[in-house]
Amino acid sequence: MTKNKKAQLNTALIMILSLIIVGGTIYFTYDKISNVEEKVSLIEYEKFIQNLDLEIKDFNDGRRKGSSEVIELKVPKGIKQICFVDRENKRDELLSPELENQFEVMFDNNLFIEPFDVPSNKIEKFHLDENNNPLCVETNKFLTIKLEKNTNYTEISSLQNLEEQEKDCIAILENGKDNIDLVFIGNDYVDNNELMADVNKYLETLKEKEPFKSNLEHFNAYIKTGNAGCETKGYIKCNNYELKKKVSDCPNDYIMVLSKRSKTKDALIPLRSSSVANIVKVNTADDELVLIHEFGHSFANLWDEYVDDAYLSQYIDDVEDLPNCDGIGCDEWYKVENTSCYKGCSLSNFYRAIENSIMNNYRKDSGKEFGPVNEKIILKNIELYK
Structure with missing residues (x-):
């Protein structure tokens, strides 16, 4: 073998060894990443179970008999179906052999996940009709179910995709007659399930903010399928009569x-x-609090607490017409705790009760609550329905 050929052979061997080392490194790295992804998936799954359990408990403990609500929870990637089993009620043992096997082995659990190698769980305070026991709900990124409060428990039922519903008006929050009825309708949506996800998102913000949080039983909510038919050119222009x-x-x-x-x-x-x-x-690209900001205007006649003299001066004659604004001294709320007298409330010469609020700049961290004066005004309007 010549010296030149020997050098070429050594070079080839070095290249092969290098490829083996690089390949092994890539495999090792991929294997580690895969393990990390599995752990993240498990964390997401555990969080999902906790959220589901909490939603059912909160509904069961906080709502009166006859109330109902549609809830939607994001499901971890890879979960195809979620099965609820009421162990205290008669069930269909022939529905799924795999599920029945899980049921017998996991003798205390009542929530089973497909694929069935995902751990089963136990959640509290739900009941199933014997004609829908077990209740298996297919998931497509989200679990959508309806909760209905009976005397001592919450009954769970599945909700078909909105596109499969025969009704044009879908109840997603029901607390009885003579309450405040909100109806949501989409504009420029191509997917009704996406509309439902957005409606649930806005309802969650309503449920989290006082005084709505403590008075949710005075509200009903519905989704109207179809398109609102509004124009969007700088603002949302609707034919109110047609709407x-x-x-x-x-x-x-x-x-x-x-x-x-x-x-x-x-x-x-x-x-x-x-x-x-x-x-x-509402423009859905805006902050989630935009809906209750605008609802504050519509429902309680609250005015903007930022200043826009050029625009708002066209519509304002007297500060007395603005329930959440006052003149110098702020006599309207001087006895109300946690209030002050900040200059600027719709007009620069009017005053507001707190530095920032949902009726001011809700995009800032300091503007995530209505504040004591606005809450009191909203509550007075809610009480008209009690």
């Missing part, structure tokens, strides 16, 4: 138009949310 006709088969004290919009498009061409009388029009 009211479209939602007429739903109870509709207040109409909530959700105009679907991407954050990218909105950054280039902003779209203004607004409210007129009992109609609230």
Whole structure:
């Protein structure tokens, strides 16, 4: 063998060894990443179970008999189906041999996941009708179920995709007659299930903020399928007469138009949310608090607590017409705890009770609550329905 050929052979061997080392490193790295992903998936699964258990417990403990609500929870990737089993009621043992096997082995659990190698769990305070026991719900990124409060427990039922519903008006929160009826209708949505996800998102913000949080039993909520037919050119322009006709088969004290919009498009061409009388029009690319900001206008006649002299001076004659604003000294709320007298409330010469609130700049961390004065005003309006 010549010296040159020997050198070539050594070079080839070095290259092969290098490829083996690189390949092994890549495999080892991929294997580690896969293990990390599995752990993240397990963490997401455990969080999902905790959230589901908490939703059912909170509903069961906090709602009166006859109340119902649709809940939607994001499901970890890889879960195809979720099966609830009521161990205290008669069940269909032939529905799924795999499920029945899990049921017998995990003798105390009542929540089973497909694929069945995912750990089963136990959740509290639910009941199934014997005709739907077990109740297996297919998931497509989300679990959507209906909760209904009976005397001592919460009954769970599945909710078909909105596209499969025969009814045009879908009840998602029911607390009986003579309550405040909110109807949601989408604008420019192509997927009704996406509409339901957004409606649930806005209802969650309503449920989290006082005084709505403590008075949720005075509200009903519905989804009207179909398109609102509003124009979007700088603001959301609807034919109010036609809009009211479209939602007429739903109870509709207040109409909530959700105009679907991407954050990218909105950054280039902003779209203004607004409210007129009992109609609230929301740009979904805005902060989630935009809906209850606009609802504050519509429901409780709350005015903006930021200053816009050029625009708002056209509509304001006297500070007495603005329930959440006052003149120098702030006599309206000087006895109310945790209030002060900050200059600027719709107009620069009016005053507001707190530095920031949902009726001011809700995008800031300091503006995530209504504040004591606004809460009191909203509560007075809720009490009209009690």
